[in-house]
Amino acid sequence: MVNIIQQSGGGDLAAFTAFLAVAAHRSFRSAAAELNITPSAISHAIKTLEQRLGARLFNRTTRSVSLTDAGERLAEKLRPAMASIEEALQSVDTEAGTPRGTVRINASEGAIRLVLKPVLARFLRQYPQVHLDIVSDGRLGDIVSDGFDAGIRLAEAVPRDMVAVAVTPPMQFAAVASPAYLHARGRPLRPLDLHQHDCIRFRFESGAIYRWEFERQGVTERVNVSGPITLTDQPLMVDAAVDGIGIAFVPEHLALEPLADGRLLRLLEDWCPEFPGLSLYYPGHRHVPPGLKALIGVLQQQVGSRQPA
Structure with a gap:
């Protein structure tokens, strides 16, 4: 604001x-x-x-x-x-042609690292009169009532009354485990086999445990896995899998490095289809702040640079 x-x-x-x-x-x-x-x-x-x-x-x-x-x-x-007053002030900024003021963004820590972190320095150099107020929050809160200009979450979870802008290419989850774990316990051949394995569970900030979701040729399987450890941090889940604690199910981009160097191996790959990635979203009935427009433009450039040639 x-x-x-x-x-x-x-x-x-x-x-x-x-x-x-x-x-x-x-x-x-x-x-x-x-x-x-x-x-x-x-x-x-x-x-x-x-x-x-x-x-x-x-x-x-x-x-x-x-x-x-x-x-x-x-x-x-x-x-x-106050939002109406803010819109009036921002319309003056728009006419002046210089984005300025504070843009408040709500997103999970993972979304901040994947989407915002790569562009922050360039954006703030390009628009020095814009202040970004970024709040890390894994809950699916109401950005309007909480006073945010925009949020970032999975495209499928964006409320229908919001305007959504894709800020990542399509994404894919990956089931991963260390070679040592697989040597000792064998490979699951289909999702239901995970009931016989040690799995690294994920807990949402709401307290709910994530049920692993798989799909192949129109068949969906949701598995309520069990295992020796439950975490709220997905990068830490990758580390736990590398250490041989069990099988992790995480966004693929988090595991690319240990997959590339062989510390982790992929499992059930044909059960892990692509899905729409992350979207930045904002209320459609409001005037879009110039600073937010500028940020969206930079993020869309970033998406384009990530697309395969």
Whole structure:
């Protein structure tokens, strides 16, 4: 979001901006860092707003900050209004021809590393007046209510009311294991054989365990695997497979290096078809910030460079 506190010189707009920043971060210090002002200025703005409204907006302890019921109602009403103001300011930026302001992106750590990390330095050199606020979050949250301009997730999981832009080529999962593990335990010949193997399970941030999904010639098999270890980090799953702990099922790009040098071998390859990759998505009913448009352009160039010649 454009730093309205600095541009407005104070007043209601500044107080509302401060309020929404604290509501988003659940932290006065983090909100102050986002808006490039002091924590005491944030605290004063919130205190003044609470006094004016005659209502407490936050419950504050030494360890946590949370919205009160009154704060939740105010945030729900303010977010679309402030988004409209932001759109008006960004339309001026568009006419000026220079992308600027903050673009907030929500994505999993894996998506950030695969999609954003390769282009960050080039993008920020090309658009020095754009600030990227990237939040790593594996949950499938609501980017609109959480105050983000865009999110990145698997194309098949993008909500239907969003505009989606492909930011990776089609992807493929790979079942992988070390030569030592396969020498000791043998190879599974079809997905259901995995019930006889040690598997490295993946847990979503929601707490749910991922059921491995395979498909061949229109036949789908979902396997609720078991094994000695459950992880929430996919690169660590690859490391565990290299160490011979068991079979891992991960996005292929994470295992390319150990597959190339022989530390891992692929299994059930004919059961692992391609699927649409990751998409950047944003609300279709909103004005698209110039900074986000610029980022989409850079990411699409990156996708093109990854496509086979």
